[in-house]
Amino acid sequence: KQEVTQIPAALSVPEGENLVLNCSFTDSAIYNLQWFRQDPGKGLTSLLLIQSSQREQTSGRLNASLDKSSGRSTLYIAASQPGDSATYLCAVRLEDAGGTSYGKLTFGQGTILTVHP
Amino acid sequence: NAGVTQTPKFQVLKTGQSMTLQCAQDMNHNSMYWYRQDPGMGLRLIYYSASEGTTDKGEVPNGYNVSRLNKREFSLRLESAAPSQTSVYFCASSLHPPAGYTFGSGTRLTVV
Numbered sequence: 001k002q003e004v005t006q007i008p009a010a011l012s013v014p015e016g017e018n019l020v021l022n023c024s025f026t027d028s029a030i031y032n033l034q035w036f037r038q039d040p041g042k043g044l045t046s047l048l049l050i051q052s053s054q055r056e057q058t059s060g061r062l063n064a065s066l067d068k069s070s071g072r073s074t075l076y077i078a079a080s081q082p083g084d085s086a087t088y089l090c091a092v093r094l095e096d097a098g099g100t101s102y103g104k105l106t107f108g109q110g111t112i113l114t115v116h117p
Numbered sequence: 118n119a120g121v122t123q124t125p126k127f128q129v130l131k132t133g134q135s136m137t138l139q140c141a142q143d144m145n146h147n148s149m150y151w152y153r154q155d156p157g158m159g160l161r162l163i164y165y166s167a168s169e170g171t172t173d174k175g176e177v178p179n180g181y182n183v184s185r186l187n188k189r190e191f192s193l194r195l196e197s198a199a200p201s202q203t204s205v206y207f208c209a210s211s212l213h214p215p216a217g218y219t220f221g222s223g224t225r226l227t228v229v
Binding site: 032034036042043045046089091104105107108110 | 150157159160162175207209216217219220221222
């Protein structure tokens with residue numbers, strides 16, 4: 001059974017710091033990995049999607065890397081801002097026996113990020 | 118706006134009552150999913166529909182039924198609500214790989 005772990009569970013930093021959020025997964029037979037942001041009481045917003053054949057993806061101040069063989073992904077946030085405060089969720093999409101994937105994302109518990117002005 | 122729309126946003130039920138959570142997407146996605154989110158448990162898959170006309174159980178299907186009405190709509194039904202079903206329910210959709218998921222804004226359900 002795929003298990004996804006995110007470290008740290010919570011992080012509080014002053015504005016301007018560069019941050020690294022970690023995600024690890026136990027089964028390397030993944031199709032892709034997706035990072036989401038969730039604001040309190042809201043839904044999930046997709047940040048970055050990395051395919052299993054890719055090493056990293058970038059969007060603005062966000063950079064996500066993937067090391068499939070070691071079962072790890074990191075989300076790097078540059079020059080953090082108070083508006084980055086949210087819960088960040090990592091989710092992996094497994095391959096099925098036929099080599100495709102019809103869903104079943106497995107989520108980590110999330111990292112609660114607070115950026116102080 | 119394009120995306121996944123869930124109704125209602127909030128609901129309070131009494132134990133034993135039934136209700137249907139509605140979900141619709143306008144992105145022509147093939148697959149649709151229902152997740153529940155609970156403190157300390159994260160997001161867990163209840164049911165999914167890989168394509169129109171098919172549905173399959175996820176990790177926590179007991180107490181729920183689903184209907185893939187057409188390609189756009191995927192509903193979740195609680196036949197006899199229990200306090201253990203108090204949760205936030207999210208609907209999501211996706212094209213076949215390599216696409217990612219799009220989530221709705223959620224339904225906050227309380228069963229008293």
